[in-house]
Every structure is written in C-alpha cells, then in structure tokens.
Amino acid sequence: MSLKNTLAPFSAWMQAFSKPFTVPDEPGVRPGAPRYRGWHINDRETCIGCGTCAEICQNVAIDMVPVDEPTKGDSGLRPKVDYGRCCWCALCVDVCPSGSLAMSNEYVWVDHDGDAFRYTPGVDEKPWDGAELGWRKDEGFDIVDHERVPMGHLDPEERIHTWAEVVVGYTEEEARREAARCVECGLCVAACPAHMHIPDYIAAIRDGDDVRALNVIYDNNSMPEMCGKVCTRRCESVCSIGVNGDPLAIRWLKRYVTERFDDLKSVLDVDVERVGEGRKIAVIGGGPSGITVAYYLAIRGFEVTIHEALPQLGGATFFGIPKYRFPMPSLEKQIKLLEDAGVKIVTNHRVEGDELRRMLEENDAVFIGTGLMKPYRLGAEGEDLPGVVYALDLLRDKNIGREVEVGERVVVVGGGNVAIDAARVSRRLGAEVTIAYRRRIVDMPADDEEIEDAEAEGVEIIPQAIPLRVERTDDGRLDFVWGPAEMVPSDRGRPRPKLIEGVEHHMVVDRVIVAIGQSADHSWMPPDIAEKVADAKGWITVDHNGMTGHRGIFAGGDLVNDTADAISAIADGLRAVEGIQRFLGILPEREETEPEIPVITVR
Amino acid sequence: MQFDSIEEILDFAIGKEMEAHDMYMDIAGKVKRPGLEKTFLELAQMELGHKARLEQVKAGDLSGFAAGEVQNLKISDHLVDVKPHPNMDYQEALLFAMKAEQRAHDLYVDLARATSDPGLRELFKGLAKEELKHKLFFETEYDDVILEGN
Structure with missing residues (x-):
C-alpha cells in the first residue's frame, strides 16, 4: 500500500474543517419561484372528479379516489398524487377542464413516512393549501378546445x-x-x-x-x-x-x-346468446320504452309482439314530435330494424276489455308503455267552445297526415316541449303565435334551445300570464282572457304564480291550444289489474326489475318516470329487458351493488 | 244564518267538517279510477282531522287554529267547478276539493262580515283561515302535479 493511500482517511477528515461546497441556507429560506411547479393544490368544490388529470398523466402518478357521494356532474372522486412518480410536468393542471387543479410554489417537504408523499390535494390538509403562487393554467390557454363546432340551422x-x-x-x-x-x-x-x-x-x-x-x-x-x-x-x-x-x-x-x-x-354486428327461444312477450304501446324492450328481447330469441293503438310505432316520437325535428324516414329506419330483428308489429290495435288478461295467459310477460295520452284540461270557463283544442290532438293529427287548420292567430297555453311544438307547428301553418305561460321564462320546462328556436321563428312568449276564461266574440273568434301573475315564494322550490286581481288582458284568436300537461289513461285495463298497478295520478310504480304490482306485468316510459323524455323511457325499457329475464329465471337476481339501469352490450 | 254563541258557531263548523267527510266517503265509494278511492278516503280522513281541531278550539285550546297569514294562491278562484262522477280523474278530484274548501272559506268570510260582535267576527275569521289552509293544500298539489308544465 502506498503512503498516499495510507494517509487518505486522514486527508478526508481534514475536509470536515474546510468551507463547504453545498448551499449553507436552511431549508425553506429560499422561496420557490412564483411560477414554480411545486406540490399540488386542488379546489375540492370546483373539481368535478372527471379524472382527466389522471388520464393525461404520463407517469400514472394520479389515482382517482372516492371522497364524496357521486352527484349529477360530479363523480365524487378526487385526484390522489403519488410524488414517487410525479415529474411535476403540470400537464394535469394544463388539461384540468374545471380549472380546479393547480400547483403551489412550495417544494420543500420533509417527512420520514414515505406514504405521506401520496396525498389527495384539497382533501388532505397541507400547509400550501390556498397558496397563491405556483403553476396555473395560463389565461386563455387550454389543451382542450372550448369551442363547439357550430351546427348549421335553417334560417x-x-x-x-x-x-x-x-x-x-x-x-x-x-x-x-x-x-x-x-x-x-x-x-x-x-x-x-x-x-x-x-x-x-x-x-x-x-x-x-x-x-x-x-x-x-x-x-x-x-x-x-x-x-x-x-x-x-x-x-x-x-x-x-x-x-x-x-x-x-x-x-x-x-x-x-x-x-x-x-x-x-x-x-350492426349483434352477438348475444338467444336465451329467450320459446318465450313470448307482449308489448303494449310502441313508444321508446316498448321499442327498447321489443328489440333487445327479440335479438335474444324472444318472440315479441308490439300492440300499438296508432297507425305507426314511435309513441310520442311519432305522434307528438313535429317532423321538422324528427322526420318520418328516421323513424321508419328504426322500425325496420325492429322488423329485421323479428318483432311482430300490430298497429291500429287498442288493447281493451279482457285482452290484457288473455295476454298474460298467452305470454311469459307483458310490458306496458302506453305513455301519457290524456291531456289535462285548462279548467277555465269557455274551454268547451269550438276552437279550443289540445296540443296533443293537434300534433297527432298533423303527424298522422290529417288536415289541420289553426287560423291566423293562435295562443298556446303552457311552457313545456309540447307547448313549444304546438307553437312552432302553428307558425308553419301560417299563424301568428303567442305562448301564455303562468310562470317565468326561466321556469319553462321546455328545452332552452327549443324556446330560442321558437322565438327566432317569431313566437311571442308572455310569461306570468294566467288564463282566466275564453269567450266567443261576435265575429265567431275567441277572446282569450288572461290576468298577470306575481311570483310568490314556495317552500318546495320554484316560486308559484299568484293572480294579481283586477287586471284583465284580452287576446282575440282563432285557436286556443291547451298544452299544460297530460296524464295516463288506464281505462283500457281490467279494473282489478289497474287497481294493482296504478295510483290515483295515473303513475305506475315498478320495482328494481321494472315489474309492477301485478306479477308478470312490467312497465316503463312516461307512465313510470317523471322526466317525460325519450331517453328515460329507453332506460326503463333496458331495466325491463333485464327484469323480464330475471323474472323468467334466465338471469340471476340482481345484486344490490348492481345499477338499477343495467349497463349492457350486445356485441 | 243566526248564531247566539261561540259554541253554536263551532258546532256549525264541526257539522260542516262532518258533512265534507261524509261527502268524500260517498265519492270514494263511487269512483272507478285506480287509486282515486284511496285519495278520497284520505280526504275524508283529513276532514276528521279538521273536526278534531275545531273540537280542540271548542274545549278552549285556541292553538288549534292556523297561526299567521295563510297564502292564497287563487288557483281555484278562476277554475270551473266540477260535479263528482264515477269516472272522475285526479285533476277533477283536486278541482272538486279546492272548490269545496273555497266555498267553506267564503261562507265564514261572509259570516264574519255579517256579524257585529267582535268576538264572533274573530272566530269566523279564524275558521275562514282554517279553510284557506285546506284550500292551499289542494292548490299546492294542483300546482305541482297538474300545472307542472304551466
């Protein structure tokens, strides 16, 4: 061994007394740069748990973990960051659609527990929560394009x-x-x-x-x-x-x-087991819920027959929705698919009397999706005068191809999509149209786009207008009398309109179109069965399988849900598709953890 | 209509509630629409509740009366009355009930106007307010269910 090597340990010890080469400052004395990409912060309230941050992270450093109960538009999940993997690239911040995720300019953190370096920003409290400095998405910059590709509309x-x-x-x-x-x-x-x-x-x-x-x-x-x-x-x-x-x-x-x-x-490349061979299902009502049940059972081998009172399937999407929104060829294409799937379609057939009872005997299950076909009455004096009509009748007649006339001036009473449809159809029939609605425009149940389109087409909307009566004028027209309303608070949510006494407005029109809502009509059912399935308001209650209070009778659509839209009716149909299979012992009973509306695939 | 004492008035009001109860029971036995019989039986039961409250008042407990202002949505005021019939639906049932409560309210308002005795007037006003409260119950239901889209 050389002398140099022998003395080396002593030389090294001498370095302990030399000036250090490392930075002598205490940790934390030098603050991070204002735009430093340090430890994450997240606004728990603004975050919607979309997981886009986790999706973009190239190091798989972010897991979405349950924090709250999911709500509409919020998964209830929040990002948990693993700093053993994070490379502080800030892609997660730059992509965050809600803008809730950011990075503080704090970068020093000493902890002997390695697990501490996996935390959920905004949920696990940290000293840098609320830090104003650090990395933020630049103003006006976004990885995601925020502007929708515009859709063309007719003028x-x-x-x-x-x-x-x-x-x-x-x-x-x-x-x-x-x-x-x-x-x-x-x-x-x-x-x-x-x-x-x-x-x-x-x-x-x-x-x-x-x-x-x-x-x-x-x-x-x-x-x-x-x-x-x-x-x-x-x-x-x-x-x-x-x-x-x-x-x-x-x-x-x-x-x-x-x-x-x-x-x-x-x-379509359908690949499902034909588990329903030899089983028969009757569907009463050919709307979206009935069509859903028929199609998804038919492709599984069930022998399905749809009974429809009108000359065409489609339910409200046929008789209610005007053709400028949903044209006939589009509907026919979808009905053709049903026929191709082997569904037997019987139109112009209203089930009545004891027929439902017979259907129950002859089929393995019956599905009812007859919708809400009975319009609510206006209830005001003069409602029975000629010229006062119901929107459902007007829309149905137009869609069936009957001659429909509304004259030169029309008032539509109501604020839902049916009211808007009736108003826009009347415009196309050549009338000047006013919608009289009891509440504020913001309360209208109609789709915002539909309201805008109606106004663009020249439909006038008078909010807070309460119909008082309809009178016959000397020249045979109708005097629609309405009173203004003030809105009074309600403990159940939206304010309620209250008539302001002593003020009356008159509108001379050729048609008063009533579109305030509709209810179910169960007069076609045997009374003992109706009593088991429906309540006073006409609603039918179903269980998690979509089955009513009568064994073997399933139901869905507007009769069952209170959203009155086609996609909810389709969802009801999907529930019944699985429910009927469970009822017949083809599928096992539903586990509590399974969603009520099944997530299914047919490929 | 002549009343000599508060007791007589309350007996009259109690009788009116019993009349309403009997009327709803009668309709319940006649309607055909599924579930509507139950609705009318519930209405009849509510009238018994009103009767019990008035009996409380008669026994000296004025807390049975509706306190504060009662909202009047005036929905039924401009709607046409309906006659009960076997095929009536939920809308008609609500209309009928609203109108019945409206009539009871108007009766007590008229009686309050007609009397010169301040004590009796206050009692009639209290009874009118009670009926207004019942009417509000049905009007709220009508506004939420029938007029949901209007």
Whole structure:
C-alpha cells in the first residue's frame, strides 16, 4: 500500500474543517419561484372528479379516489398524487377542464413516512393549501378546445315555410373535429339515463370508425337516430368541457353516425346468446320504452309482439314530435330494424276489455308503455267552445297526415316541449303565435334551445300570464282572457304564480291550444289489474326489475318516470329487458351493488 | 244564518267538517279510477282531522287554529267547478276539493262580515283561515302535479 493511500482517511477528515461546497441556507429560506411547479393544490368544490388529470398523466402518478357521494356532474372522486412518480410536468393542471387543479410554489417537504408523499390535494390538509403562487393554467390557454363546432340551422324565416328539418347536421370533417374535443372522462355515462357508452362511440367517431361507433351506440339504445335529433341530452349538461366552455355536442355526434347508415341490419354486428327461444312477450304501446324492450328481447330469441293503438310505432316520437325535428324516414329506419330483428308489429290495435288478461295467459310477460295520452284540461270557463283544442290532438293529427287548420292567430297555453311544438307547428301553418305561460321564462320546462328556436321563428312568449276564461266574440273568434301573475315564494322550490286581481288582458284568436300537461289513461285495463298497478295520478310504480304490482306485468316510459323524455323511457325499457329475464329465471337476481339501469352490450 | 254563541258557531263548523267527510266517503265509494278511492278516503280522513281541531278550539285550546297569514294562491278562484262522477280523474278530484274548501272559506268570510260582535267576527275569521289552509293544500298539489308544465 502506498503512503498516499495510507494517509487518505486522514486527508478526508481534514475536509470536515474546510468551507463547504453545498448551499449553507436552511431549508425553506429560499422561496420557490412564483411560477414554480411545486406540490399540488386542488379546489375540492370546483373539481368535478372527471379524472382527466389522471388520464393525461404520463407517469400514472394520479389515482382517482372516492371522497364524496357521486352527484349529477360530479363523480365524487378526487385526484390522489403519488410524488414517487410525479415529474411535476403540470400537464394535469394544463388539461384540468374545471380549472380546479393547480400547483403551489412550495417544494420543500420533509417527512420520514414515505406514504405521506401520496396525498389527495384539497382533501388532505397541507400547509400550501390556498397558496397563491405556483403553476396555473395560463389565461386563455387550454389543451382542450372550448369551442363547439357550430351546427348549421335553417334560417328562421325559411323554416316557417317548410316542414324540412331545422338542423342541418355535421359533415364528416366537422364530426371528427368535434369528437376530438372529448376528454373521455365518462361523467356523461352516469348522467345518461340509459348509461350509453358515450366516450367509446365518440372515440370511434374521432378515429374515423363510424361502424364501430354505431355498434357501440346500439349496445343500449335502439332509437339512437331519434335521440340524435331530439334528446334532452342530460349527458351534455354534465360534460366536463362544458364547465369552462361549450359542452361536447354529444347529441349531434350521435345524429351524425346514425344518419350515415341506411341499412342498419347490415352494419350492426349483434352477438348475444338467444336465451329467450320459446318465450313470448307482449308489448303494449310502441313508444321508446316498448321499442327498447321489443328489440333487445327479440335479438335474444324472444318472440315479441308490439300492440300499438296508432297507425305507426314511435309513441310520442311519432305522434307528438313535429317532423321538422324528427322526420318520418328516421323513424321508419328504426322500425325496420325492429322488423329485421323479428318483432311482430300490430298497429291500429287498442288493447281493451279482457285482452290484457288473455295476454298474460298467452305470454311469459307483458310490458306496458302506453305513455301519457290524456291531456289535462285548462279548467277555465269557455274551454268547451269550438276552437279550443289540445296540443296533443293537434300534433297527432298533423303527424298522422290529417288536415289541420289553426287560423291566423293562435295562443298556446303552457311552457313545456309540447307547448313549444304546438307553437312552432302553428307558425308553419301560417299563424301568428303567442305562448301564455303562468310562470317565468326561466321556469319553462321546455328545452332552452327549443324556446330560442321558437322565438327566432317569431313566437311571442308572455310569461306570468294566467288564463282566466275564453269567450266567443261576435265575429265567431275567441277572446282569450288572461290576468298577470306575481311570483310568490314556495317552500318546495320554484316560486308559484299568484293572480294579481283586477287586471284583465284580452287576446282575440282563432285557436286556443291547451298544452299544460297530460296524464295516463288506464281505462283500457281490467279494473282489478289497474287497481294493482296504478295510483290515483295515473303513475305506475315498478320495482328494481321494472315489474309492477301485478306479477308478470312490467312497465316503463312516461307512465313510470317523471322526466317525460325519450331517453328515460329507453332506460326503463333496458331495466325491463333485464327484469323480464330475471323474472323468467334466465338471469340471476340482481345484486344490490348492481345499477338499477343495467349497463349492457350486445356485441 | 243566526248564531247566539261561540259554541253554536263551532258546532256549525264541526257539522260542516262532518258533512265534507261524509261527502268524500260517498265519492270514494263511487269512483272507478285506480287509486282515486284511496285519495278520497284520505280526504275524508283529513276532514276528521279538521273536526278534531275545531273540537280542540271548542274545549278552549285556541292553538288549534292556523297561526299567521295563510297564502292564497287563487288557483281555484278562476277554475270551473266540477260535479263528482264515477269516472272522475285526479285533476277533477283536486278541482272538486279546492272548490269545496273555497266555498267553506267564503261562507265564514261572509259570516264574519255579517256579524257585529267582535268576538264572533274573530272566530269566523279564524275558521275562514282554517279553510284557506285546506284550500292551499289542494292548490299546492294542483300546482305541482297538474300545472307542472304551466
């Protein structure tokens, strides 16, 4: 051993007394730069738990963990960051649709517990919570495009002279561009009553695979072209992109795909076990819930017959929705698919008397989806005068092809989608139209877009207008008398209108169209069965299988749910599809942890 | 209508509640719509509750009366009355009940106006307020169910 090596340990010890080369400052003395990407912070309230941060993280450093109960538009999950993996790139912050995620400029943290370096910002308290400095998304910068690809509409002036569709539809290029805005968070799936696989079909559209998109769509919706045109789109109301921008045009993308194919049977690749061979199901009412039950049972081998009182299937989507919103060829295409699936369709057949009892004997189960066909009455004096009509009758007559006249001046009473449809149809029939609504415009149950379209077409809306009576004028027209309302608070939510006494307004019209709502009519059922399934208001209560109080009778649609939209009716149908199979012992009983509306696939 | 004592008035009001109870029971036995029989039986039961409250008042417990102002939504005021019939539906049932309570309210208001005795007037006003409260119950239901879209 050389002398140098022998003395080396002593030389090293001498360095202990030399000036250190390391920075002598105490930890924390030097603050992080104002835009430093330090420990994460998250505004728990603004965060919607969409998981886009976790999705984009290239190091898989973020897990979404349950923190709160899920609510509409909030998964209840929050990001938990693993700092053993995080590289502080801040992609998670830059992509965050709600803008809740940020990074503090704190970077020093000493802890002997390694697990401490996995925490849920905004939930696990940290000293840097609320830090104002650190990395934030730049003002005006976003990885995600916040602007929706605009949809073309016919000009309002042109619209009122035609029954052509108002919405033009996306081109292929527009659809791909719009689909590319999706962050695939899946909040929409939970919001959709039928739990459609939205991110999957939107990803397929983005990738240019429209066949795959259509197949994904038909997993759990057999009337998607209808939904692509008139859906109430609860999905869009919770879209994470919509928090700080335009929500993804989910409805228009579904419309794009479903319009691409005329022969659905040749495109759909259905692969489900035919577990229902030899079983018979009767469906009463050919609306969205009945069609759903019929299609998804028929492809499983059940022998299904739909009994419909009107000359065409479709329910309210046939007789209620005007053709400029949902044209007949679109409906016919969907009915053709039903026939191709082997469903027997009996139209112009109103089930009456003891027929339901016979159906129960001859079938393994019966599904009722007869909807709400009986309009509520106005209740005011003069309601029985000629010229006072009900919106449901007017829309049905128009859609069936009967001659409909409304004269030059019309008042529509009501504020729901039926009222708006009646008003817009009347405009197309050449009338000047006013809607008289008891509450404020903000309270109108009609779709906002429908209200805007109606106003663009020249429909006048008078809010807080209470109908008092209808009188016959000397020249044979109608005097619609209404009084103004003040809004008074209510302990049940929305304020209630209250008539201001002593003021009367007169409107001379040719038609008063009543569109205040509708109820169910169960007079077609044997009374003992009706007593078991329906309540005084006409509602039918069903269990988790969609079965009513009468064994073997299932129900869905507007009779059952209070949302009165087609997608909820489809969801009811899906529940009954599984429920009927459980009832017949084909599927095992539902586990408590399973969702009531099943998430199904047919591929 | 002539009343000589508070007791007589309360007996009259109690009789009116019993009349209403009997009327609802009678309709309950006649209606055909599923579930509506139960609705009318519940209405009849409510009238018994009103009767019990008036008996409380008669026994000297004025807390049985509705306190404070009672909201009047005036929904039934401009709606046409209906006659009960076997095929009546929920809308008609509510209309009928609202109108019945309206009539009872108006009766007590008229009696309050007609009397010169301040004590009796206050009692009639109290009874009118009670009926207004019953009417509000049905009007609220009508507003929530029938007029939900209007």
